[in-house]
Amino acid sequence: MTDVTYKVLSELSAQERADLVKRSETDLSFFLEKVGPIIEEVKADGDAALVRFGTDFDKARGLTVDNLKATEADFDEAFDLVEDDVIEAIRFGIDNIRRFHEEQAPEPMWLKEMHPGAFAGDRFTPISSVALYVPRGKGSFPSVTMMTATPGVVAKVPNLAIFTPPGPDGKVDAATLVAARTAGVETVYKAGGAQAVAAAAFGTETVKPCKKIVGPGSPWVVAAKRLLAGVIDPGLPAGPSEVVILADDTIDGGLAAMDLLIEAEHGPDSSAWLVTSSERVAKEALAALPKHWANMTEQRIEFSKTVLTGPSGGIVVARDMDDACAFVNEYGPEHLEIMSTKPFEYLGMITEAAEILLGTHTPVTIANFALGPNAVLPTSMGANTWGPLSVTDFMRRSSIGYVTPKGYPPLAKNAKILADYEGFSSHANAVSELRQAYFKD
Template sequence: MTDVNVQRLAGLSPEARAALVRRSEADLSGFLEKVAPIIEAVRTEGDAALIRFGREFDGAEGLTESTLKATEADFDAAFDAVAPEVIEAIRFGIGNIRAFHEEQAPEPMWLKEIRPGAFAGDRFTPIESVALYVPRGKGSFPSVTMMTSVPGVVAGVPDLAIVTPPGPDGKVDAATLVAARIAGVETVYKVGGAQAVAAVAFGTGTVKKAHKIVGPGSPWVVAAKRLLAGVIDPGLPAGPSESIILADASVHGGLAAMDLLIEAEHGPDSSAWLVTDSERVVEQALAALPELWARMSPLRVEFSRAVLGGSAGGIVLAASMADACAFVNEYAPEHLEILSREPFEYLGEIRNAAEILMGPHTPVSIANFALGPNAVLPTSMGAQTYGPLSVTDFLRRSSIGYVTAKGYPEMARAAGILAEYEGFSSHAIAVSDLRRTYLKE
């Protein structure tokens, strides 16, 4: 038996059930207080603050203003440092991610004749500058570089820049630089945390100001995005990792336990639940966990044990699969796996999930690294209103209208009536007979 949080859904009080869906960044009050002076320091001191915080928070003693931005030599050295099979895996993943997002990209413009002689449509143009946040605190994440860079490149954003924490040696993770170059991004700043969000929001001597920032991060990053939302577009809410493995009796509980650990190993602030209506699946999962932990590195065991034994992870036993699906919708997970021999049987019951992975051959691992759909996903119930990061997150949509002389009379009559009703005199005058007078002249 393992020290894992197991809950019976039917016996929970409303308060206990609400506690199950609570995320680590739900209460950011403590972080907001700590982040505010960091933001102010970056705003007033610029690069000097970034150097100080890089040394204080990341241990990057060798960081200087001249090394805040990765050089071409840094990129070249990264390709020498990363194993060929890792580079090949990055190329494979980026190829699939690019193919998916090219298919996803909207037409640059469309127009439809709404009424005879009256046309309306949309035009999509790239945002001028977007910062891509790539975390590093609990590991190295070239996959996040892949997922944030490729849709920005496909969208045609002219100014894409990665911000990522430096290591103690003052350098960027080598695989992150490899992924950035293969994806098509050559600007990388060695700055992370709340100070990175502030740097791209205000701009510094080295770091260029951006219109938007995308990418997942710690509660410090989430708090900084929230405080700076009036200065920079913070993008979709992407905090610590979270997942639900929805399993029915058609699969082995060991398979469910294996996939449950995928997101649980990210860190102690992650959330990971196995939700099932099968007592057998629960028993098999609990029995399999010790063997799985024996195969993992000590750090990842520590993280996943903390998650599965705490209040933000474990196993939920539902009375039925209908009840299990209802809990999934209530939770609105970032990642959802439907572990079943017949996964499409449950797909219609799922309303709130940012990513839905179907069947026993589609673990989160494949989606995170290689399949193609974007793995930067909304967290903390963001799936109720947001979708995954996409090409459209890097685009601006403008409405287009064009009314010809043929279409004008009908449109003007309706607009004039409503303008008069709402009491807007100049609106009404603009579509009155006076317009025809000026047009004739």
Template sequence: MQVTFKVLADLTPAERSDLTRRSEADLSFFLERVGPIIEAVKTEGDAALARFGRDFDKAAGLRPDDLKATEADFDAAFTQVAPEVIAAIRFGIENIRSFHEEQSPEAMWLKEVRPGAFAGDRFTPISSVALYVPRGKGAFPSVTMMTSVPAVVAGVPDLAIFTPPGPDGKVDAATLVAARLAGVSTVYKAGGAQAVAAAAYGTETVKRARKIVGPGSPWVVAAKRLLSSVIDPGLPAGPSECVILADDTVHGGLAALDLLIEAEHGPDSSAWLVTSSRRVAEEALAALPEHWSRMGAQRVEFSQKVLGGRSGGIILARDMADACAFVNEYAPEHLEILSEKPFEYLGDITEAAEILMGTHTPVSIANFALGPNAVLPTSAGASTYGPLSVTDFVRRSSIGYVTPKGYAPLAEAAHTLARYEGFDNHANAVSEIRTRYLK
């Protein structure tokens, strides 16, 4: 197995830039093919969802009248999932809820900006949000936890999870457990582009949503892009990606271990180890076969394709400043600063959605149990987006209140600028005409 190995100093600017390309950078293949799927769901509704579930998810026997998980399905899930898994879900939800409750903005604030003039913000929940939970390369109750908990904390009144059915036509049991424990009672058996279309337009069974959040395949990303004028697509969350930034205070085998966390998600993931230490790089290369020997065949296949392709491997930087510069160019979804002195590098990192510090904070802990949200922007979205948060589930309204005491100086300034910009009634509305009415 040949792992991709790059020396930054040997690369041209174009070659260096090419390392930052993601698997879904060119969505043309998917954009051409999701259009008919979207149109079918828009025109045929439940019938199309059931057909695509049978065709794409191999859910034999899925019917239009069986697209929503029942209370009996939820109850059965608690008997099907091992007690230790349920306990781990509870533990994670407690931490995620605690974090997001602290994150919540106050319902309203007002500041007296001038004597008698007040301005502020009010936050209210979005009326309906769809939560997308992928399944194609595994089952992800953790994504259910990460999308559901902040939405419930925000007070969204109409929440629904969309997740692909399995071959048995059912929702993953642990996903149902996580949904109920988080406080979401509506789960639809739909995934891929068809789920995004159903959330955007609604069907006989599916209620239309105003926004959709959650990570997904390039099919989901493409559908969100095409439907962005119909439904708010949320932050860009595509295939998993990470950068492990390691210095010479750690063993390369540890860096290799953490490099495989996101690489095993799927062949469309991205995973890079960036270090200034040739020793760390060589130790990582040497350790990978041993780590792979402890993984299942499918996860080995996925991670080897990533690390042997153009979206992953090992990068040797000139020094740690160069390594940090590359991290900022890449703007990763997950970043581990793998070092005995991680805070020395934190100030140099400006472009990363999640920054995990030190040798005891692997992505695994953040994905499942720590509390901060693990639904993160991908494809360099970290340059402008942050992690999914409570604020993604609320809308902000500006509040203004001017008293008679505060009116005159504000009216004078507004009148002057309105005249300058040529808006006659803007000016009239703060002129002596208004004063006559107020008297």
């Protein structure tokens, strides 16, 4: 197990410590160069380009301009193909996700009296159309459908559309269709990667253009979102998975190692670190990894080993828990597990994490599939300024103002003083005695 990356923070230079927080998508220059032509082809050729890219990139057989959109029959067939216990698990998860986001939803409008006779507030209305990106390259992800579709439905977005790569059979993943219908979305397009982002932005003969796109994706998707940010709102930055397991001396290192592998198995571009102040925990985790790998599938072993033996994952030993928490804040992880018998003691020390899971019974698995909070989270240090996908990501906020005749004089007086000071004569005129001529007695 000597190949697993093992770092002691006190032995690292400032640059070496900074290198630990780098993500696989930090440099997108290669992808930005490659996705540009893809975007242009979709813009020019529409459906035909989606068929070409689906055939070439996704190796989808039988994909045509006539079947780019899933049909009602495709949805019905999916419920026959997916096992009952999986359908029930999807329903269970969506029920919790829906209830969480209903609680999260803001009041449609509020107004407060800021000054006698002057009122201000906010109004929330749904965005007219949102694209939901559901990846497929390294597996099947109905959970992403659950997490993106459900808050969109709660927000009452009138046009929600799922974009997901077709499989080799030219069809949409059956569990994704089950999750979509269960959540309340029945528009699903067979398109993935940069070409899906372009289709959502510009529209095609089949695809209706959208105002915004949400959902995690590969660096190809991230690069396309960045290039098209002036055409479509790219939403929060959601790229390859990342996790930090923060563990103190009260837990077994083998348990920490088990949870470290949850996000590491997503793909070779994931990031996964165990950060602990306990050398015992670190060594126990290192010793337990082979046992956990023995219970995983070959592909997931390969992915997680690539992560944990490379520059984006492994074990970090801190001087103490203050140092460990400081490193977590430097890292700004997508997922953070605080593994301790007293996790709330450390919660106040964490300021930079998109999702914080407390204790030994709250692994990322439960949060990803069943708990309720959204598991579409900002990556690549996006947690420094972004939060998880929420119901408000599917809404636009408008400020509301209403001033009565009673409230007008003091606001106008003070506004005119500042308008004059800043040199805006029309601003000042609009609240001067010139306005009085237009008021009816």
